[in-house]
Amino acid sequence: MAELLRYRDDEMVDHPAVTVDAFLDQSNAGAVRIEPGDDARDLLPHLERLALVEVNFPAFGDGRGYSSARILREAGYDGELRAVGDVLVDQLAYMRRCGFDAFEPDQQLNKDDVQAAFERWPEVYQSAADDRTPIWTKRHA
Amino acid sequence: MYKYDQYDQAMVDARVEEFRDQARRRLEGKLTEDQFKPLRLMNGLYLQLHAYMLRVAIPYGTLDSRQMHALADIADKYDRGYGHFTTRQNIQYNWIKLEDAADILADLSKVEMHAIQTSGNCIRNISSDHFAGAAADEVVDPRPYAELLRQWSSFHPEFSYLPRKFKIAVIASDTDRAAMRLHDIGIQIVQNDAGDLGAAFYVGGGMGRTPMIAPCINAFVPLDRLVTYAEACLRVYNRYGRRDNKYKARIKILVHELGAEEYARQVEEEFAHMLDQGVEPPFAELERIRTFFEDPLFEADASSDIDRSDPDFALWVDRNTVAHKADGYASAVISLKPVGGIPGDATAEQMRLMADLAKDYSFDELRVMHTQNIVLPHVRKADLHALWTALDEAGLGAPNLDTVEDIIACPGLDYCSLANARSIPVAQRISERFAKTGKTETLGQLKLKISGCINACGHHHAGHIGILGVDRKGVENYQLLLGGSEAEDVSLAKITGPGFDEHGIVDAVETVTTVYEREREDGERFLDTYRRIGMNPFKEALYG
Secondary structure, X not given: OOOOEEOOOOOOOOOOOEEHHHHHHOOOOOEEEEOOOOOHHHHHHHHHHOOEEEEEEOOOOOOHHHHHHHHHHHOOOOOEEEEEEOOOHHHHHXXXXXXXXXXXXXXXXXXXXXHHHHHOOOXXXXXXXXXXXXXXXXXXX | OOOOOHHHHHHHHHHHHHXXXXXXXXXXXXXXXXXXXXXXXXXXXXXXXXXXXXXEEOHHHEEEHHHHHHHHHHHHHHOOOEEEEOOOOOEEEEEEOHHHHHHHHHHHHOOOOEOOOOOOOOEXXXXXXXXXXXXXXXXXXXXXXXXXXXXXXXXXXXXXXOOOOEOEEEEXXXXXXXXXXXXXXXXXXXXXXXXXXXXXXXXXXXXXXXXXXXXXXXXXEEHHHHHHHHHHHHHHHHHHOOOOOHHHOOHHHHHHHHOHHHHHXXXXXXXXXXXXXXXXXXXXXXXXXXXXXXXXXOOOOOOOOOOOOOHHHHHXXXXXXXXXXXXOEEEEEEOOOOXXXXXXXXXXXXXXXXXXXXXXXXXXXXXXXXXXXXXXXXXXXXXXXXXXXXXXXXXXXXXXXXXXOXXXXXXXXXXXXXXXXXXXXXXXXXXXXXXXXXXXXXXXXXXXXXXXXXXOOXXXXXXXXXXXXXXXXXXXXXXXXXXXXXXXXXXXXXXXXXXXXXXXXXXXXXXXXXXXHHHOOOOOXXXXXXXXHOOHHHHHHHHO
């Protein structure tokens, strides 16, 4: 297991994440893992008791997790949102824009490459789940 | 024409550096080919049979002479002196080295061009009506809406790893010149009874293995909600589009399986939610973009007289020029379909000539047509003879727009690693045959489209006559289809019966045109006659 990249200061959840089905069946879990086929909207009634949501990327080309992340952030979830699995350096910037603030890749990422990825885009064209101001808003500010 | 500001330029420049870094990591072995593949595809770089192919975006098919010159320079500097204009209004180069790709992107960025999202499972370069801004029948110029969607879809963080590629076309007239309903999303800008503009959304069309005509899922989306609605359409697709089978992953399958009504219902639900998320651009941005597409300064008293004393010129005028909204002007089509030539190919010299002619005669503007020709959109009728003379001397004067010689053909087995059969030689033999018999002119409008495999890049489903190349026990075999259309009378072609070999298919095309000549009534196109009399008379002539 590679090093966890975490971009938040609060305390880490100390117990493992359960599946969405298990989470919906029990009331005490504070951490859940979303698989690509899960519907993130099922979690929306329970966001206040979640401190960690892991979104699994079994294969980096399966982009359902990007929507899952953004749906949670749009609903006001402000706990940790962690991308796990086949998380590669070239997807980090978009994941961050969709609201992920922690990354647990299967393979260790090169630190310089990670930094370059986050610094790559001077501007953004569209709104997402981060707080960046889109170009079209800046043009008419 | 749209011009980049410092923001657009910064984004394209950042992309060049990102790709340069990715290519370096690939060459150093830090990225596997599997990891690199979607990244290079999102920069238009394919690995074909013989070399890399680079597809350069020409947003909504519009470019100026400086850009066309740059495309010519790339053809000379990095390729073999030519390029191939594609059915999505782009250009591709067939003989590219991976080591050169980042330098080519850097050259492109100097003229406000790029290869962003010309491939890959993302939102592709957005296409539009090639006569936009010139057509007499348009409600408005559709390109500002295409440009707004270009910005929205560029580097979209949520929709860059979709189940499959995603193609959007935008038109703004009832006449469809962009195969709008054969796209993942087709948008028609319309005007309602109150005089307001809105966007009709057609979702789930496409060609490929399972051709589908997109149903309308919303007849009027207000323009100040255009991006939000598109975002909702994409989110529903990203959530539910199939990932288990790449042949069932396009949105057309989702819309078909859910039903258009249920898909529309889910989009509306998502749309209602998204409206609170603030994803819509300020309306002032649309207004800013519109200022780039204002009419050029047409001469108010431009003459409509054309000296038709030269019959070759008169034929070209009749065939290759189209009515313009301004008196005394026409849109002139430069055919890239010389008899026996490769459809859509142009040499660097031809590109430079077309660029210079656009500068001299068409307010410095060119368009790429999805039928793989080039348009000079705004030509004074008084200049047509000089234009034609220059084109004809360069081998660009073929008077065959929308005729049987104006063939759409995919690159086929001559280049493509997916193809089962060659397309280019079949196109060459057909245009030679009809030019030789002299029937091209008498057959009138006859759209012939050839694909070298079931993926249908040559739009064979939408041909009045379509040809599909297949592999039959190791031998190239060609199926014949009749009755398709990509226009406002959209329909999908049907297979006539058993296929033909590469000589037989040329004879078969001639045979069906003979049936048409025998059966046609006044004013009927081939397609009209087929629709009236049905498949049987054609089958009898082919197999009887």
